[in-house]
Amino acid sequence: MSTTTVKPQKPWVASPKDRVESVLVFIVAIAISAVTVAVTPMKGKLAYVALFFISYLVLDYFFNRIKRGKAAGIDSVFRAIVGMAIAIAITPIVSILAAVWQRGHKGLHLSLFTTDMHSAAPSDPIINGGLLHAIIGTGLLVAFALVISVPLGILTALYLTEIRGRFTRPIKFLVQAMSGIPSIVAGLFILAAIVYPFTKAYNGIVGSLALSILMIPTVARTSEEVLRLIPSELREAGVALGGTQWRTVAMVVVPAARSGLVTAMILGIARIAGETAPILLLTGGGDSVNTNMFHGSMGSLPFYIFSGLTTGTDESITRAWAGILVLLVFVIVLFVLARFLGNRKVGK
Amino acid sequence: MSETRVIPAKRELTTKPRLSDKVFRGVVTSGGLSSLVILGLIFVFLLSEGFQTIKSQGLYFLTGSQWNAVVTDAGTIDTKQSHFGIAAMLVGTLICASIAVIIGVPISVLSAIFLTFYAPASIKKLMITIIDLMAAFPSILFGLWGFFVLGPSAEYWAKLIHKYLGFIPIFQMPADFYTRSPFVAGIVLAIMIIPIVTSISREIFSQTPLDRIQAAYALGATRWAMLKTVAFPYARGGIVGGTMLGLGRAMGETVAVYTVLNIVYQINWHVLLGAGGNVASLILLKFGEAGPAEVKALMAAGLALFILTLIVNSAADAIVNRTSKGGR
Structure with missing residues (x-):
């Protein structure tokens, strides 16, 4: 008599194969946008980002649709859209912090916190005056x-x-x-x-x-x-x-x-x-x-x-x-x- | 043998508040009414200062688009020749705030959905902190950033929009001047309202009844189908309220708009053209050069802005409260 032990199954968890595939979709989308930017007259960061968004949406949709059906295709498109939205929401914060540091640190000096501006003209060197x-x-x-x-x-x-x-x-x-x-x-x-x-x-x-x-x-x-x-x-x-x-x-x-x-x-x-x-x-x-x-x-x-x-x-x-x-x-x-x-x- | 029993007098039980409580309640109540007093005083003082202008300009105050103060020799305003009309600035306010809402609200609502239904717990906390931090950024920072960093990029985007969508009237350009347009100011305002709209939408989405979500999943819904049939209908009212709150913020913003926008006193429907303004930035611009008489006209403009934002905010508040309490 043989016994079979039933292993608990988790069909909803992504298998290693699924993960590799979704990363591949991502990479292919980047490649498509890079190639398009290189070949067509479109240029710049904007074109790159926009093409990546579009090609990722399309690829992801068809990939999931073929693999798991129509409902899954739409579902994955929406997931990609909300991911992009949060990326867009975070971008300005990062840009603001970077800009403030990049442009502000040039104006930092030691006497900034010990002097005021009463003897410094607006076009004096930064080292004069403070706040x-x-x-x-x-x-x-x-x-x-x-x-x-x-x-x-x-x-x-x-x-x-x-x-x-x-x-x-x-x-x-x-x-x-x-x-x-x-x-x-x-x-x-x-x-x-x-x-x-x-x-x-x-x-x-x-x-x-x-x-x-x-x-x-x-x-x-x-x-x-x-x-x-x-x-x-x-x-x-x-x-x-x-x-x-x-x-x-x-x-x-x-x-x-x-x-x-x-x-x-x-x-x-x-x-x-x-x-x-x-x-x-x-x-x-x-x-x-x-x-x-x-x-x-x-x-x-x-x-x-x-x-x-x-x-x-x-x-x-x-x-x-x-x-x-x-x-x-x-x-x-x-x-x-x-x-x-x-x-x-x-x-x- | 009789025993005399001593029955103690009944202890007096009273619900009458003691003196300390009376004082306490009085102090707290009067402190609590401070918001009423302050709002009332703002209304009264702006009205009393601005009334003269509104009366002398009549309806022109709301419909006119000229702002020039003619001062007589005596130092008072010549009411016949001076024109104070805020229509140009009201239009500018609406345009900038609408652009902000059109760009900012979809991003905020989708971000809120990501944070509520998609994000893993670790990322979620970090991102909420970052977005809340953005709400604490001073507005002059957004102005500086919008002017120096966003401006050049947004100018390029504006040219693209004009090139490909120029047939739509509002994207037409009477002159080739893209710098510091309402479009750029609208983007800056959109970024400024993202934190508040996101946090309100997130709050509403997180109150979606769990049993309905699980019922949808149990019926085999994908996450998108669940959002479409359960979360969106539940949160619709709250999102509308959050949008209006964002609109109110965008309408009252002063320094960021003043820094980013090229303030020109005319009605300008061309959102890509570098000319425009809003009521708040007008007040800041004119205040520096205004004599005591013109300041009264600025007070009237301030009153208009105050009433406008009060209406929008109250409506938003009513909608949010109704939604978050009752559900469905």
């Missing part, structure tokens, strides 16, 4: 905006999650609407409401006010999401121990959501650090270090970049790219920090 005033300015603008918008943002989030009164739906709607305000409108509003009636001059604090309008929705929405993740058992436990709502929120809910609330702040900073339009309307720029938020025009990184661009000399454009490199590194660091904090478990 100390811009870094200090952006730091101050962001810090003041943070002081204004974090309390308001977190209170909004607490209203939406803890109080849940009759304004919950309208406020949710309004926060959403506020996050879509064009930044230039925030600038115009501060201009109309504060600069013309009261201060009548450019200074840092009005810039911070405009930035906080843009920051509040980001902080509010992120905090709301975090507070929603706090298990309601924690709130019930707090109330069951005799705590008032105030003490429950202050001693239990907010500490449990601490790292998430910090994430909300960081994302808010990342949102406004590079905001340019209201800065151009309100802060007045300036080439030297100014640490007084209430008097005198205030330099900032976006203004530095923008004025470098509009001045238009080779040196000033290189300075602009160096400025954007610094700004981008700052934003990426914030983003990674927010991800790191956000990935930790709530309640730790």
Whole structure:
């Protein structure tokens, strides 16, 4: 008597043969596009990419259709299309990062972080001047905006999650609407409401006010999401121990959501650090270090970049790219920090 | 023998909030209403500053395409001779934002499908992080990149489009000038809205009921057939909402458009011609040279932009919320 052992089959997993075949289709498509570019008058990267896309789609379709039938052919075409879409979506990011590094690193030098631009003309060599005033300015603008918008943002989030009164739906709607305000409108509003009636001059604090309008929705929405993740058992436990709502929120809910609330702040900073339009309307720029938020025009990184661009000399454009490199590194660091904090478990 | 029992007075049970709670609720509620207050103030102040212009220009403000401020000797605006019409810029806003949506939305939705249904877990997380990172890029970076890096390539694409599709009216060229056109600005805006549209579509797609997906597979559907019959019908509303949110972002963008586009004050339907503008970039352009009187006209333009984006965003929000809650 002979026994046969049944080996588990996985017919849906691609066999080595299938893999080799699909790689072959890929290579043949590249070859076709290369040959076509070489033979026909079509030229350039665009022709190469487009021909590759088309020939891959056609080859893949017929290959799968012959092998597995019509439905599989269409399925594979769609798979190829979504693959191309994600490739197209990622390409600009890679291109942007590469361009910023390639053009920006030429403008980097040691005194960049220790000097300002007050004694450097736009066409001076790169080594003259720096962006100390811009870094200090952006730091101050962001810090003041943070002081204004974090309390308001977190209170909004607490209203939406803890109080849940009759304004919950309208406020949710309004926060959403506020996050879509064009930044230039925030600038115009501060201009109309504060600069013309009261201060009548450019200074840092009005810039911070405009930035906080843009920051509040980001902080509010992120905090709301975090507070929603706090298990309601924690709130019930707090109330069951005799705590008032105030003490429950202050001693239990907010500490449990601490790292998430910090994430909300960081994302808010990342949102406004590079905001340019209201800065151009309100802060007045300036080439030297100014640490007084209430008097005198205030330099900032976006203004530095923008004025470098509009001045238009080779040196000033290189300075602009160096400025954007610094700004981008700052934003990426914030983003990674927010991800790191956000990935930790709530309640730790 | 009688025993006196002492019965303690009943402890008073009350649901009345204590003082600390009253204060807490008051503070949180007033903080929560800050968004209402801010939005209201924006509307009131822009209206009060811009009202004069809108009143003196009448309907011309929306339909006219001239913008010239004539200042009298006294320093005030000569309302008879000055023209403030934002039609050219409204058209520019719509053209740039439409190009952005036409290019950006298909890429975003297909990317979202890839990330939700096709990507292996390891790649998925990395790609989501990269695309979310793009959302945090400052807009001036997109402007710089669009001007220096994308511009030359896009000019070449524009020439190709004109050569082969030139018979379509909007691709015709009255002059041979392809640099800094609405087409380039539209591509830059498309790239800027990819992260937001992708993340909303991804959220909607990931809520597709698992039982329906598995039912489709159990009936022998391929992945494409499942997407066509289950995922698309489920996510349609959410995608429309995400598209409108992207449209709202693209309409309000200032600095990137200002940097990339050659701002010329005329109605220009030729998307490949290097002339155009949007309301936000107009405000930035004119602000530098504007006297106090002309600024009032810019406030009116800002009010128009504010109302426009508010309408688009609210509609988007309503659509997204309805879809993500109810399903079907």
